[in-house]
Amino acid sequence: MFTSVYTLFLLAFGVLPTLYAVFLAFTRNGAFAGVDNFLRVFSDYRFLPAVMHVAAYVVVWLISLLVFVVLLALVVQAIRIRWVSTGVRFLYYVPGALAGAASVMLWLFVLDPSVSPVAWLLHALGSESLVQTVQLDTLPIVLAVIAFWTGAGGWIVIMYGALNNISADILEAARIDGAGAWSTAWFIQIPLLRKWISYMAILSLAAGTQLFVEPRVLSQATHGVVPQDYSLNQLSFLYAFKQADFNGSAAISLLLLVVAVVLSVYFVFRGGLFERE
Numbered sequence: 001m002f003t004s005v006y007t008l009f010l011l012a013f014g015v016l017p018t019l020y021a022v023f024l025a026f027t028r029n030g031a032f033a034g035v036d037n038f039l040r041v042f043s044d045y046r047f048l049p050a051v052m053h054v055a056a057y058v059v060v061w062l063i064s065l066l067v068f069v070v071l072l073a074l075v076v077q078a079i080r081i082r083w084v085s086t087g088v089r090f091l092y093y094v095p096g097a098l099a100g101a102a103s104v105m106l107w108l109f110v111l112d113p114s115v116s117p118v119a120w121l122l123h124a125l126g127s128e129s130l131v132q133t134v135q136l137d138t139l140p141i142v143l144a145v146i147a148f149w150t151g152a153g154g155w156i157v158i159m160y161g162a163l164n165n166i167s168a169d170i171l172e173a174a175r176i177d178g179a180g181a182w183s184t185a186w187f188i189q190i191p192l193l194r195k196w197i198s199y200m201a202i203l204s205l206a207a208g209t210q211l212f213v214e215p216r217v218l219s220q221a222t223h224g225v226v227p228q229d230y231s232l233n234q235l236s237f238l239y240a241f242k243q244a245d246f247n248g249s250a251a252i253s254l255l256l257l258v259v260a261v262v263l264s265v266y267f268v269f270r271g272g273l274f275e276r277e
Helices: 002-026 036-042 047-079 082-095 100-110 119-124 139-164 168-176 179-193 194-209 215-219 234-242 246-271
Strands: none
Touching: 002 036, 002 246, 036 119, 047 194, 082 100, 082 179, 100 119, 100 139, 100 215, 119 215, 139 194, 139 246, 168 179, 168 246, 179 194, 194 246, 234 246
16 A cells, blocks of 8 residues: 555656657667667767766766765764754755756856856866866766765765664774774774665666756856767757657667666665665
């Protein structure tokens, strides 16, 4: 009873669209086309750059998320003054209330040296305009910063809750054995967070490969400095709604799904996500 509504939504908006995408990816004008749609996508001059852009972004995004979320959660958990800890967690969580497009709109002002509250930092980095700030070579870092600012707060709160579930007896035994704060974090707390870190990596990986809103808004704001085919999702969008090629669009989407599933399975087994204690 509890899972029935979720199951219906999963079938309607997850399983059925996926099966339809599989059908489109292997057909052309209603006839079976084998892997022709995939070969056409692979030969597109825009495909490989889009793959490299998404890969660079996901690497920067995942590494920064895994490292800084765990670190900040440990710092918050170490704060013993309750109202300070609560206030910090609330401040971390606030940016997550902004939707993707709204978050990017806010960051357009932050990244523009003419109006940015951190203009001094942008000038020190050699940026004199928004266009210079979002150049293609630095764009994965810019996008990762935006994504981190938006999504990290919720994960910090989750990791904080997981840290509070660690038995006080284990931490007390570590203190008796002479373990300091860093030793306790490295050898006890982080290993016990392994499942939660894997869970965060899986969901963040899925979100990262779906990169669309941020580069699209930046493309409009910079009048094409960020190309409209920067990410695979953008390229899939162009195939479907600019070229009326839904088969090629489905092929790109299916490739993204396969890559995300394979990497997610790796994180599941490496992180022991479904292991019983």
